[in-house]
Amino acid sequence: MNIRNIAIIAHVDHGKTSLVDKIIHATQVFRDNQETGELIMDNNDLERERGITILSKNISVTYKGTKINVIDTPGHADFGGEVERVLKMADGVLLLVDAFEGPMPQTRFVLQKALGLGLRPIVVINKVDKPNCRPDEVHDKVFDLFFQLDATEEQLNFPTLYGSAKQGWYNTSLTQTEDINPLLDAVLEHVPEPAVSEGTVQMQITSLDYSSFLGRIAVGRVARGVLREGQNIQLCKLDSSLVRGKVKELYVFEGMGKKKVAEVAAGDICAVVGIEDFQIGETIADYDNPEALPVIAIDEPTMNMQFSINNSPFFGREGKFVTSRNLRDRLYKELEKNLALRVKDTDDADKFLVYGRGILHLSVLVETMRREGYELTIGQPQVITKEIDGVKCEPFENLVVDVPDEFASKVINLVTIRKGEMLIMESKGEMQHLEFDMPSRGLIGLRSQMLTATAGEAVMAHNFSEYKPWKGVIPGRNNGVLVAKQGGTSTGYSIDKLQDRGSFFIDPGEEVYGGQILAEHIKPGDLSVNVIEGKKLTNMRSSGTDGAANIAPKIQLSLEECMEYIQQDECIECTPQSIRIRKIYLDENDRNKYSKTQKVS
Structure with a gap:
């Protein structure tokens, strides 16, 4: 039987999984009356909640008597290890590019890997039904990208299709057709059959x-x-x-x-x-004549975090796996399938250094472990530095931001403060397209600040480029935090009185412990507060003295936002039901001693 092996690669949110859905329906994998839903391949709970692909998956369909093995890959740079390993199974790639956004950082990354392996590309310009789309301009940019990545003559002569996965059509021109058959015909025509060499298995x-x-x-x-x-x-x-x-x-x-x-x-x-x-x-x-194939080359991690057992006063309340042995076994088991991950034992048996591609890569691991019943504490993410020719170097990333015109200056200011250098500024309709070269350190905590500054309008993406000399100190969080003085149940009365001091991460009635971070302070510097004090009840009442407590809702931080928020002396307690931010040293005297040693050093 004829076989074609193809991988679908693209930047995040350019429509890979939606296209796989259409291929599945077009080749009648399901019965006509079968309920399938959308994004069929994203079958993991985390993938469905976040709306992203995390793990590469493969399916097989039959079209015109030919078996097509289709591999769906993730689009986030943090999961690049998944893409690198599965491209070895493919003979050709469908490179999806958004008809409005054009080639983005991850497009460059995955295309470079595919071209390096000698795979035949088919360019699919997707989402041509979007307003303000510019398919012809995007096609020229894709060609320029191929040229920059030293594609061969054969690879530069790529076929191009236009269409919309949402509307379910693709064609070699912008004329709308009824189905995606032209795309499947292009796969049969342009993707070669698997090259087979003679010899033992x-x-x-x-x-x-x-x-x-x-x-x-x-x-x-x-x-x-x-x-x-x-x-x-x-x-x-x-x-x-x-x-x-x-x-x-x-x-x-x-x-x-x-x-x-x-x-x-x-x-x-x-x-x-x-x-x-x-x-x-x-x-x-x-068995008789074993020959090994070359090992899959995977790019090195750029970030690390300390994982340790949960040693807070609430230890063991929610999780099933709480010991250092449970934690160690789980982390080493993850190494079997997560190629871009590294785990290193430390001098302390309860602590492990985990190396990954970025905050999202590490947070997905933590979230998965939480759901499996693990309790753990994670520290502040740190970038991995190297010494190259006697110079201390750090990882740099290519950052791309698309933002409405009126917010462009705010974005440039935010990135420049964090040691970023602007490379490109050009208009895309009503949006400004900005490209920067900046240290990976500067990206930690940038997303939330940028979304606040641009009223949620900024779309940012980044991808590792190379190691460059250390850029010096990057300013961290400006504000301090409010820390619980002692443990107990928080009261509305205390929180109401402290609201003018900061924005709270907890609601009244939540249990807290001494050393837990309760709120962001409105000023620099930390402040210890008592949130468990109740209103003193007396038998004396006078009108107008007892105003109703008017408490603002708590700020709900996601795991990634917590990871970007914490400083060096803080950590995150992760349990199956809760995420709490806390100080590493829960006792106030220990914190004061630690801060004095930091100032001396």
């Missing part, structure tokens, strides 16, 4: 699946030979050692599920059951 594991019935399942593309059920194989490990094994069961992807088969020929993507203790990047090879 080889399959690189690029993804893993898990079944409570079958255990861990290795997923990858057979690069050479034929893999058969019951076949004895050797697993070529990352450390060059060999482990003997046997293929118990083989599955190929069919529609949204898998189908059991007796053998899989080179070029097809399959799932292998029965191999123990494998890692992504290892090779399933012939």
